Amino acid sequence: SQQGEEDPQALSIQEGENATMNCSYKTSINNLQWYRQNSGRGLVHLILIRSNEREKHSGRLRVTLDTSKKSSSLLITASRAADTASYFCATFNSGNTPLVFGKGTRLSVIA
Template sequence: SQQGEEDPQALSIQEGENATMNCSYKTSINNLQWYRQNSGRGLVHLILIRSNEREKHSGRLRVTLDTSKKSSSLLITASRAADTASYFCATYNQAGTALIFGKGTTLSVSS
């Protein structure tokens, strides 16, 4: 069963706008990760945030983590057409042996 669930399922914005997608999870975590998947390709690891971190930045990406609410958000600033992709959050299963992925948010950025 899914550990994380992304919201919204789909998001359409214009170039230059910011895109925010959210992830909720069910059990305690050591870290939470975000991945991007371009159409027809494998997933690419974007960023990892540890349970003792509240915010992390990487280029135009900003990830926040609220362990009290069991939620995370991924913000992409100044979106570009090349950001069009599906974005997934992932956390480790209870045994800590494998990542469990949400169903993803499909982001469409139009120029």
């Protein structure tokens, strides 16, 4: 089963623009993570935000978390063609439970 739902499913922007992707989830969480996937193969961990955090930054990435709305957003600033990939949110509940991934947003950055 998949808990997270990313929005939009696909996003196409010009290089230099900002890209915003949203994720909604259903149950309470311990933390939420964002991953990137190129060409349908291995996923790369980007950033983790804990349930008691509201915002986190890493380079050109900014993640927000609103636990009252059960939603998160990933902002990529000053996008580059190399940012073209699929982006997934994944929720971690507690203990030994595995990450639950959403369906992803396919981002295309046009040079």
